[in-house]
Every structure is written in structure tokens, then in C-alpha cells.
Amino acid sequence: MNGLSPVSVQEIMANDPAHAPVARAQEWTAGAAYVIDRFVPLGEAAVPITDLGLVRADAVYDVVSVSRGQFFRLEDHQARFARSCDRMKLSSPFVQAEESALLNELVARSGLRDAYVWWAVTRGANLPHPSDRLHAERFQNRFYAFVIPYVFIKDDADRQAGIHLHVSNDYIRIPSNAVDPRAKNFCSLDLNMSLMEAGAAGAEWSVLTDGKNVLTEAPGSNIFVIRENRIMTPELGCLEGITRLTALELCAEIGLNIEVGTVTVDDLLTADEAFLTSSAGGILPVSTVNDQPICQGSGPVSTRIHNLYWEKRWAGWHGTPVDYEAVN
Numbered sequence: 409m410n411g412l413s414p415v416s417v418q419e420i421m422a423n424d425p426a427h428a429p430v431a432r433a434q435e436w437t438a439g440a441a442y443v444i445d446r447f448v449p450l451g452e453a454a455v456p457i458t459d460l461g462l463v464r465a466d467a468v469y470d471v472v473s474v475s476r477g478q479f480f481r482l483e484d485h486q487a488r489f490a491r492s493c494d495r496m497k498l499s500s501p502f503v504q505a506e507e508s509a510l511l512n513e514l515v516a517r518s519g520l521r522d523a524y525v526w527w528a529v530t531r532g533a534n535l536p537h538p539s540d541r542l543h544a545e546r547f548q549n550r551f552y553a554f555v556i557p558y559v560f561i562k563d564d565a566d567r568q569a570g571i572h573l574h575v576s577n578d579y580i581r582i583p584s585n586a587v588d589p590r591a592k593n594f595c596s597l598d599l600n601m602s603l604m605e606a607g608a609a610g611a612e613w614s615v616l617t618d619g620k621n622v623l624t625e626a627p628g629s630n631i632f633v634i635r636e637n638r639i640m641t642p643e644l645g646c647l648e649g650i651t652r653l654t655a656l657e658l659c660a661e662i663g664l665n666i667e668v669g670t671v672t673v674d675d676l677l678t679a680d681e682a683f684l685t686s687s688a689g690g691i692l693p694v695s696t697v698n699d700q701p702i703c704q705g706s707g708p709v710s711t712r713i714h715n716l717y718w719e720k721r722w723a724g725w726h727g728t729p730v731d732y733e734a735v736n
């Protein structure tokens with residue numbers, strides 16, 4: 409792979425036969441879903457309108473990606489999902505092995521080799537009497553899932569150029585003692601609104617602080633800041649991202665000094681490089697912060713981590729092959 413610039417992942421996915429979908433009936437190729445107790449083509453999936461996941465954002469979820477027909481770190485995502493459920497007193501109707509079989513079946517039904525796999529447990533329907541809401545065990549929590557073709561947060565050209573990042577002025581990340589960000593949950597208006605603030609400022613993505621100049625995370629992603637031989641990522645106020653964990657492992661592999669701790673806006677503004685990490689985008693290099701250039705395109709360390717991430721994944725690192733024979 410080219411070590412000088414981020415490899416064109418989407419181009420490879422579009423052209424390499426290893427990414428070609430397995431042939432399936434047309435109704436499933438746009439995506440497959442599981443709604444409470446049944447599999448349905450994506451276009452037929454619907455949520456009951458009184459579900460508290462919809463009405464009150466009372467739900468946790470997770471997302472794992474599949475590339476070249478392999479889940480990436482499926483067990484780590486499932487373990488995090490179980491922790492998210494525990495933290496929010498939600499209970500999945502499925503144990504881990506049932507859950508992985510169900511997610512496998514969804515991917516197999518769609519035939520997709522590159523997929524975005526989402527699943528959630530919601531609180532379920534509201535209870536007849538408001539006082540019942542005091543007791544988590546009285547609810548019947550519901551399971552939902554879907555699989556769609558893999559969606560990148562940003563495309564190859566953006567990864568090569570590095571994105572323009574905006575540090576939100578108007579929004580802070582919800583404090584941990586309000587809604588614990590380590591539980592991957594539906595409360596995301598702080599993140600969503602900061603994206604629109606970034607759009608209005610002419611930037612391409614946003615990042616949020618805790619209100620005291622300390623970085624937390626970005627919508628759908630964690631942040632890394634590189635200065636000299638140090639690479640830093642926030643410890644608190646953020647999701648324990650699985651791609652963050654992966655980037656930390658790759659940083660250790662190439663001998664960088666890692667600091668998981670307090671990272672300030674000033675650290676970012678004076679960085680040599682920065683990147684975002686997510687299941688829906690892998691490693692996403694940053695070129696400017698609040699219109700200030702920090703790096704010309706994707707920097708050398710970001711590029712190295714980016715390319716290693718895809719190279720190792722495609723070689724099977726932390727991979728679980730999808731069993732496409734699970735359906736026929």
C-alpha cells in the first residue's frame with residue numbers, strides 16, 4: 409500500500425472483487441432489518457410510534473462494520489453494548505451468542521461484503537401507570553437492528569486532503585454525570601447541533617469540549633492529537649470508541665508515546681496533526697482547526713495509522729468472517 413498518502417479505501421471497495429456482494433434477492437440488497445421479533449427487508453422496517461426509544465431517546469445502541477465479509481472486533485462491540493445496557497438499566501432479550509448469530513444473519517441476508525451494522529435495545533412501550541416507570545424491570549425492552557451498505561463519514565478525497573474541524577462554541581458535550589457518554593445512547597442533540605454550527609462556519613465536522621476548554625469527542629467519533637512523538641486522546645467525557653482502542657494499539661505498534669488524559673483546545677490548535685476515529689469512517693485526518701492550518705493534508709502519522717488500519721483489517725486482524733451460508 410502507498411505509505412505517502414491515505415490509501416483510497418472507497419475506490420478499492422468499489423473495484424476489488426473481494427468486496428463484491430454475494431448475490432441475493434433484490435428486496436434484501438438495499439439492507440436487512442430485525443424489528444422486535446422478526447427479520448424484514450430494510451424498506452419494510454418500522455418502529456411502533458410509542459416506543460420510548462423514539463419518544464424519549466430511551467435506548468442504547470452499537471455499530472460494528474463489516475469489510476471484505478469480516479466483522480471488525482465484533483466481540484469488543486458486543487461487550488461495549490452489554491456495558492451500555494447495564495449502565496442504562498436496559499436488558500437485551502438476547503445473550504451474546506444469539507446476538508452475534510442475529511447480526512450475522514442480517515449481513516448474510518443482505519449479501520453485503522461491506523456493511524454498517526446497527527443494533528439497539530429500547531426501553532419499549534410506555535407502562536400503563538406513570539409510577540411503573542420507577543422500576544426498570546417492569547418494562548419489556550425491545551431489540552432492533554439493521555444492516556445497510558457501508559457508509560463513510562467522509563470520502564477518500566476528504567481523507568487525503570484532511571478535513572476542516574470546528575471546535576464548537578455554542579454546545580458542550582453532555583456532562584458525564586447527566587448522561588454517561590460511555591453508554592452509547594440516543595441523546596445526541598449536542599453533537600448534532602454542533603455539526604450544524606460547524607456547517608454554518610464553513611467547516612466539515614465539529615468537536616465538543618466540556619465547557620472548560622478540555623476536548624471530549626466529536627459527533628460519531630473520538631479525537632487524537634499528535635505533537636512531536638506524543639499522541640494524545642481524551643480520557644473522559646467520551647465514548648470508549650472501538651476504533652479509538654484500535655488506533656491506540658496501532659500507535660503502540662509504531663512506537664508512539666501515548667497519553668490518554670486531558671487534551672485541551674490549545675493542544676489541538678498547536679498540534680502537528682490530528683485525526684478522528686470511528687467505525688463509520690476509520691481514521692479521518694484533520695487539516696485545519698477553526699480555519700487555522702495545523703497540517704498540510706493528511707499528516708505522516710495519521711496516514712500511517714490510516715493505512716495500517718485498513719491493511720490489517722483486510723488481512724483479518726480482529727476479524728470474524730460473516731457466514732453467508734447462514735441463509736440461502
Ligand SMILES: Cc1ncc(COP(=O)(O)O)c(C=O)c1O
Pocket residue numbers: 471625626627628629630646647648649650651652685686687688
Ligand atoms: C459519540 C461517539 N463517540 C465516538 C464514537 C466512535 O466509536 P467507534 O470507534 O466504536 O465507532 C461514536 C461512534 O458512533 C460515537 O457515537
